[in-house]
Amino acid sequence: MLLSDIENAVRLDLFDPAGASQRWSNADLDRSIDRAVERYSQYYPNIAYADMQAQPYQRTYPYPASWNANCPVLWLERVLYPLQAYGTTLNAPTSGASLALAAGAGLGLGLYKYTLTFLTQGGETTPSPLTQITTTSGNQVVNLTNIPTASANSNNSVIGRNLYRTSANGNIPTLLATLADNTTTSYTDSTSDASIASTPGVPVLNTSGVMLWPARSRAFAEYSGLYDGANALASSGNMGGMGGAGRAASALGANAPAFTLALSDAELPRDNTILMRIFYATRHQLDAQGCTVPEIHCDIITLGACAYALEAYQTPTNDNFAFQNGGVNDRFDDTAIPSAWLRASQNRMKQFQQRLEEIKRQRAVSSISHTNWGRIHPRWWRV
Structure with missing residues (x-):
């Protein structure tokens, strides 16, 4: 669910269809949604x-x-x-693979750099030294040979190796392929730069030790x-x-x-x-790029955004409600707000706060597993 989905849900709950009589702009709703996410994150980060x-x-x-x-x-x-257990971390490979050009297409033209890491059950080592090669027209395939293997280790065995490569004339290696063994010593690379543009980069920490x-x-x-x-x-x-x-x-x-x-x-x-x-x-992310709020809680964000939108709109200067006297030092007068609007706003905010308290209790119950493995309290606050 993205921000636009929450905007639509809030408009539906506020009975605010598009048109000349629309009360809230998207900017108004986005501000209300942001406040709801901020408050929600304090209870369920x-x-x-x-x-x-x-x-x-x-x-x-x-x-x-x-x-x-x-x-x-x-x-x-x-x-x-x-x-991880002290002394179980593997050292990174001390050398890279040997590289040779082959006839064919796939890679671009320019300088390519390669590196590799060892994979264990616990994680991954830091990368080996870089090796590099320059492709030429018609020779845009690279054969990797003598790919290092790890020596046998009775406490922490290598279960695979990750190969990383830069783009043409680039400096940041990204994941090219995973060799799911500790025996293969050759690989043929004809993968385009675009195919690995968004793959993970090389690790900066050695996580290969036994957990x-x-x-x-x-x-x-x-x-x-x-x-x-x-x-x-x-x-x-x-x-x-x-x-x-x-x-x-x-x-x-x-x-x-x-x-x-x-x-x-x-x-x-x-x-x-x-x-x-x-x-x-x-705090949670909720924007056009993504959302970290669980799907089951998106209705809580919608409820909170409605409450904040109603609160903001009830301000007299926004809806032509009467000032007390129009003076510069005039104070907010909730008696000038229509009672039905005021009750609706207060009810939405009360419901929002109740839902936040519920998920707070649920989170506290589920955290029992930190000290009592698997023993979850049988009582649920919402059935």
Whole structure:
């Protein structure tokens, strides 16, 4: 469901058909929908996760970058650390495949770069060094040979390899193909640039280690950047010189928000091979490009948007309702609003708030599984 679908639903619920007598413009409805999504997200946020590389002897980290720049991180829900068993992460391939041109068509003309990664049950390594080749007219097929394979590992086996390639004269490799084994050493590439333009890029973190089970959820303190600003964290992972962290005189808002893990000295990471998985909350996306609101909750957004639209339109200056006296300092007078309109507006807002409370209780019930695996409370608030 996209924004246009919600707009149509709101117009139907408001009995506001298109035409000369239409009360609300699309801009009016979009503002009401935005307010409804904002309020809904406070009760039922969009939960995403990001993997972050631990740094040696470091407890404080900056907030993860949100999945969408228009939906910033609101708060952290959960932090899993360590995500994988220490020492099980595989090294990235140390060399790339050998490349040779072949007669045929498919690729463009120009310089192509190739790289590959190892795949395990837990994830994927970082990429190998790049190898490159330049295609010529009539020789627009590339044969890849000597594709590296991983050595046998009793604790963490390689189940496949991903091949990545740039576009002609490009610099950003994207997924070309997956070899679902650890034996194939050749591949013929005649895939056009357009076919891989929107495929995933190479991983920036090595997630190939064996996942720990059960997951270890860690206590953490949010907004610890008020004391140890994230901008004071050195790239090496250390806090810098003595007294260097948190002593800046700049405004608090100038410091990037951070969180601090409650780790004992023995649990501190010794190197940067350990990952943590951070689950964070953002507002929901609802625009022309996509929607993260569950389909079953779209009627709640419609209800809230109707309530906010009715509230905005009942303002006297919008609908020629009478002012008290027309003065500059005149105050809003709800007695000048038709009683039927006022009751309809209040009823919609009351229903919207009740639905938000219901999904809040449902979310609290479902979160029992965090501590009691599989034991879901039998009572449902809406039947």
